[in-house]
Amino acid sequence: MAAPHSSDTADWWRSAAIYQVYVRSFADGDGDGTGDLAGVRARLPHLARLGIDAIWFTPWYRSPMADGGYDVADYRAIDPSFGTLAEAEKLIEEARDLGIRVIVDVVPNHVSDRHAWFRAALAAGPGSPERELFHFRPGRGAHGELPPNNWPSQFAGETWTRVPDGEWYLHLFTPEQPDLNWAHPAVRHEHEEVLRFWFQRGASGVRVDSAALLAKDPALADAAADDTSGYVDRDELHTVYRSWRAVADEYDGVLIGELWVPDPERFSRYLRPDELHTAFNFDFLSRPWDAAELRDSIDMTLAHHAPVGAPATWVLCNHDVTRTVTRYGRTDTTFAFASKRFGTPTDLALGTRRARAAALLSLALPGAVYLYQGEELGLPEAEVPPGRIEDPMHFRSGGTDPGRDGCRVPLPWTRDGSSYGFGSAGEPWLPQPAGWGTYAAARQDADPGSMLSLYREALRLRRSEPGFGDGPMRWLPSPPGVLALARGEGLVCVVNFADPAAALPPHSRLLLASGPLDDEGRLPRDTAVWLRV
Numbered sequence: 001m002a003a004p005h006s007s008d009t010a011d012w013w014r015s016a017a018i019y020q021v022y023v024r025s026f027a028d029g030d031g032d033g034t035g036d037l038a039g040v041r042a043r044l045p046h047l048a049r050l051g052i053d054a055i056w057f058t059p060w061y062r063s064p065m066a067d068g069g070y071d072v073a074d075y076r077a078i079d080p081s082f083g084t085l086a087e088a089e090k091l092i093e094e095a096r097d098l099g100i101r102v103i104v105d106v107v108p109n110h111v112s113d114r115h116a117w118f119r120a121a122l123a124a125g126p127g128s129p130e131r132e133l134f135h136f137r138p139g140r141g142a143h144g145e146l147p148p149n150n151w152p153s154q155f156a157g158e159t160w161t162r163v164p165d166g167e168w169y170l171h172l173f174t175p176e177q178p179d180l181n182w183a184h185p186a187v188r189h190e191h192e193e194v195l196r197f198w199f200q201r202g203a204s205g206v207r208v209d210s211a212a213l214l215a216k217d218p219a220l221a222d223a224a225a226d227d228t229s230g231y232v233d234r235d236e237l238h239t240v241y242r243s244w245r246a247v248a249d250e251y252d253g254v255l256i257g258e259l260w261v262p263d264p265e266r267f268s269r270y271l272r273p274d275e276l277h278t279a280f281n282f283d284f285l286s287r288p289w290d291a292a293e294l295r296d297s298i299d300m301t302l303a304h305h306a307p308v309g310a311p312a313t314w315v316l317c318n319h320d321v322t323r324t325v326t327r328y329g330r331t332d333t334t335f336a337f338a339s340k341r342f343g344t345p346t347d348l349a350l351g352t353r354r355a356r357a358a359a360l361l362s363l364a365l366p367g368a369v370y371l372y373q374g375e376e377l378g379l380p381e382a383e384v385p386p387g388r389i390e391d392p393m394h395f396r397s398g399g400t401d402p403g404r405d406g407c408r409v410p411l412p413w414t415r416d417g418s419s420y421g422f423g424s425a426g427e428p429w430l431p432q433p434a435g436w437g438t439y440a441a442a443r444q445d446a447d448p449g450s451m452l453s454l455y456r457e458a459l460r461l462r463r464s465e466p467g468f469g470d471g472p473m474r475w476l477p478s479p480p481g482v483l484a485l486a487r488g489e490g491l492v493c494v495v496n497f498a499d500p501a502a503a504l505p506p507h508s509r510l511l512l513a514s515g516p517l518d519d520e521g522r523l524p525r526d527t528a529v530w531l532r533v
Contacts, residue, residue, distance in 0.1 A: 013205065013254045013277055013368060014311040015469025016053040017459055018103065020372045022319045023060050023082050024068070025410040025430070028423030035410065037083035039423055041091050043413075044098055046441060050376060050452075051459030054101040056207050056256075058319060060088065064114050066176035068319075068390075068408070070209060071112040075194045092202040101204035103256065108191050109210045110177040118178050126167050133187060134178050135170035137220065150222045151230055154213070170220075172213060172231060182214045182240060195247045205254035208276070212259050214240060233261050241275040254278070256313075264304040271310035278368060281313045285321065289333040289354050289526075291481050291497040298365060302473070305367075311470045312367035316358055317375055323407045326381035328354035342383045342402050350526070352378055356454055356514035357495055357528035363458050364485065364493035364530065366473045371455070374411050377439045378451035382409040388431055405430055412440040457512055461530065467491040476505065482523075486533075495528040507531040 021040060029038025037060070047055065059069035062077040069079065078085050092102045111118060117133050124130040126138075137148040139162065147160035148168055160168040161175040170179045180187050195206060215234035223230050241255070248255050257279035261267040264283075270276050281301055287293045301312045316324045321335055329351025330344055355378060362369055384405045410428040413421030415437035419428050437443070444450035462468040467488015476484040481498025484505065491511075496502045501522035509532040518524055 010252065011470075012053060012101065013256075016101075016368045017051065017363070017462065018054045018056050018368060018370050019047060019050070019052040020056045020058065020318060020370060022058045022068075022373060022408055025408050025428075026373055027411065027413065028419070028428065031423055031425040032081075033424045033426060033428050034081050035422070035428075036081065037078070037087045037091050041087075041094060044091075044094060044100070047095075047100060048098040050456055051463055052100060052371070053463075054103055054204065055095060056103040056205075056370070057105060059105045059107060059209075064112055064176065066112070067174055068404075070107050071110070071114075071174070071177045072107050073112040073114040074116075075106070076197055089201050096202065102202065103205035103207050103254070104198045104203045105207045105209060106191070106194060106198075107209040108180070108182075109213045110171065110173060110179045113176045113178055122163060125165055131167075133181055133184055135181055135216065135220070136167045137170075138166065139168050149220050149230075151220075152223070152226060152228060154210075170216075172210075179216070180214075182216070182236075183218065188240065188243065192243060192247050195244060195253070196250075199248070199251035199253045203253070205256055205277075206248070207256045207258065208244075209258050211241075211257035211270070211276070211279070212237065212261050233263075233266055238269065238275060241270065245274050245276070248277075256280070264300055268304040268308050268310070271305065271308045273309060278311060278313050280315055280318075280370070282315075284362075285315050285317070286335045289328050289358070289497065291483050291495070294361070295475075295483055302366065312365065313370060314362040314365050314367065315370040315372075316355070316362055317372045317407065318370070319372065319408055320404050321407065323372075323379055323381040324355040324358060324375060325351040325378055327351070328358065329380075342406075346380070348380055351380070352451070353515060353526045356451065357526055359455060360458060360493060360512065360514050360528040360530060361483070361495050363462050364468065364487060364491075366487070367470055372407075374407075374439075376452050376455040377411070377441060377444060379409075379411075379439050381406040382430075382433050382436075384409065384430060390430070409433070409436075412436045414442045415440045454512075454514065458530075461511060465491060478502070490533050492531040492533050493528065494523060494531065496523045496525055499525050501525070504529065504531065505533060507533045 024035045026035045027039025027043045029036050029042055060078055060082050061072045062074040062079045063069045063071050078088050095102055121130040121134055138144050140146040144166050151159045153159045154172045159172055160170060162168045171177050172179055212233045213231055215236040217230040244255055255276045257270055257276045259267055259270055259279045260282055270279055284297045287297045305312045326346050327333055327335060329346040329348050389403055389405050409430045409432055410422040420432055420437045420440055422428055444452035474486050476486055478484040482496050482502045484494045486492050501518050501524045503522050511530040511532055513529045515527040
């Protein structure tokens, strides 16, 4: 029988440890080079032993894969490269039997240009009801040869594409991802029905992609340089999410927003009791490895979640950002999309030491925590050869941005084999670096000092200790460069970011350490401990 998880309670999402699965790169069940649902089902015991409460699946819907599945052609069908709808339903059931809930990813800002709605809009022509579901406009200039406005793209490149009849359509991402018109009632109704579809099939939650982008300025007015107020964080969005919350509440479902909203007060508005349940904390992910910076982020996060009664979330990495081990091994440890350049000097030993300490810090904080696949293995960012890059961010930047494929390289499960146990008969859809097997789950499984063992023990303690998860936290006095925080009755996390080694507070037991203490029992630089006091 599976050990009790926070997923056994009605408010499981407030304290959950949620594991992100990027299906294409998790495990390949049929050997064709692409990860699939059969591969995930075969590896569910790994996730159960890891000790997670839920899996968030990036889009697994039918898609031409112009943007890794975030160009959805049919929200009610599984892409054939991943499996079938029946298999998805079986996976949800099998995961639940292991005490693991499933969160699906909904992409509401846009659809694929292969979606039935968009194909109908192209065929129907200017002025048709079908085009009202999108943002079609005549161009500017003497012959309509200029785009309707100057809005900047979320990727590099243009935000408008002209069709043969002369009109232009808006796409904040790639041309293969036309933006939907969220002022149209049919768009809102369709997405509410999509939510119901997946809740009825056993999904416990929905992650909302690009959640701050849906509403657009009706005038589509020009913007000043780098001004995204015409389509980011508009007040009309709150009406949309109140209607979604009503649907979710019918099924005790949870809504999780991907919200890149820098203003903390405006960010917290989305978490009011009748809107989204939680949202990703990108501020914490973006800060450098620095005690003062991270403490500021933690304080700010908790302060802005408290008035709306929402739990904070903590994440170090996901499918869009540089892997933690690599980022923390560089001179600049902040995250920005411009910092992903290949060839940047990286000290992986240093990055690994910091990533281990960061794992204990994030898992000790109040609220829910997200873990991206491969973080439990300590995977670094891979440098994908230019000829094998698939991410449209790379191509739309003219090749200056390496894209996000480096954190999406298929996982190594065994030390050897043609795909290090990923399952592909030949090379997977993205090439794995030489020596990738040194990070393999099978190699780390029996090593008590491995990253995998650290995560397993940390998640076990987090689940078994009532003081962890959602709840109060207080800072303890500590020297410069050291963070010390108390959770519940008698639990303390201490992280040392600087020299010299720090003396530990009086304690009755050392529960877990990210690395060895020095000969005098002090905490070295870039090391964290959990203590019973």
